[in-house]
Amino acid sequence: MFSDRLEEELRRCPEGTREALVAFLENGNSSDFETFARGILVRNIDEDYHEVLLSGSDDLRFVEDLGVDSLSMIEIAINFEDALGIALIDDELKEMRTLGEVKEHLLKRYKEKNSGSGKNTKTP
């Protein structure tokens, strides 16, 4: 179903991340998206920040609150691109500063892709 690379990444995410992604791609349920998105982030941020991430709100800032630098952000973006079949440009990464912004933007882009209005889209 997914590329070898994404499967490898999902294997290294918390349990339930892959299932949540499959469910989201099938039914578009936002709670599944939430589980999947947090799983990808847990995979890519340092262990010290896991508790903050899992208990924190959508206002959490990537750089200041979760210790994510620009290179980690690229790795996170690749995971989301592979999973959702979208392609993000650098300016979009700069605009996604909080957890809430990331979720909102990714969902928007995913919906655009499915409605056929998105740019730079691809099938996962």
Place this chain on the structure above:
Amino acid sequence: MKGKRVVVTGIGLVCPLGYNSETIVKKLKRQEHGFSILPEYADFKTSNVCVGARIPGFSTESRHPEDWTNPAGRKFRKEVLRGLSPHVYYALYAMEEALCSSGLVRETIAEDESTGLFTASGGSVSSLYNNLQQMYRDGVRRTNPLGVASSVTGTLSYNLGAYYKITGSSCGFASACASSAHALGFAFDTIAMGRQKRILVVSGEDGDLNAVLPFAGMHALSTATNPDEASLPFDQRRKGFVGSGGAVTIILEEEEAASQRGAPVFGEILGWGQASDGYNPVIPHPEGRGVLRSMQVALASAKGSSDDIDYINAHATGTPVGDVAEGKAIAELLGERSAVVPVSSTKALTGHPLSMAGAMEVVLSLQAARAGFTPGTANLEQIDPKLPSLYLPRENLAKAPRRILSNSSGFGGANVSLVVEPHS
């Protein structure tokens, strides 16, 4: 102007013989090698090489550094791990060993402008290969963001410099198998000139299939099928070297500064020299022209002569041409003393770890001397008749050398010689 004295105040070594000084010295003393038959070598298409060296205590086979393990069970943050290649992972261990042996901690050297970092490695062929494979498969935008920094020559400096917060001098050396000897030499100069008080000299090599097996293309690797007779420096049965890897850290310090902080002193660097063959990109000059000159320059730098030397740790990797060329140079340097100055190659036990050979052999020579013996060349049973007359003991000698000359030679005919003296 008289330069400042430079002493060795810390040592850390990860090599096929082990990952702590006690084990390594024990194996050196018992002449136990670190080789075995490696299935991945033996099974490789058209391979005639099957003996290699693993790094004990570590697992770095996975493409994902987060899966790697080390003997201390040390864990690293994701931001550290993602930029590592195997030899940098080994180097982090060797660095901790060296700091510990020196009575230093990370916080002492962090953001200390008087502490520098000189590194030597050939980079990581495996990381480069994996990252390029990913780029070709998944495209440029899906390449590992740390793909370049984790693999090219210099990756040791990038990663260790950031991890240890080095704010003094930092630079890398790329003279192939003479690289870490060059790093030591220039670190010596930098401290002797008063530009830094302390320099961490670090070298590492992956020593895995991708780093070693390509040397089979130039017929430079041992094709022995018995690990006990695979690395045969100076022996007429030799057919090439056994590739190896690991990491080494030597902490050099200005003597007064070391004394002020009560640092342990493992030895002293008395001088060094370098000279080039100017002959061939990979084949050494047949008469050892460059290495003879590098030894002469080193002895002059140490304000001494060959009369002062009582052990030579040769570069001798076990290749047919290299060992003879170096042997001729040593015989010319020693003259009549060729019959009495022991010459050996510890690569009979460690294999050849490419860029880290020079620094590793300074450590082995100092540690052997401190343990009261002079290393012989294990397995040396049939001395090559093409060699000039030299004193090439097979067994270790129960006498510690007082002044040691250590040679390293690399591609391009780069030669470095270091003069070191052990302290007990």
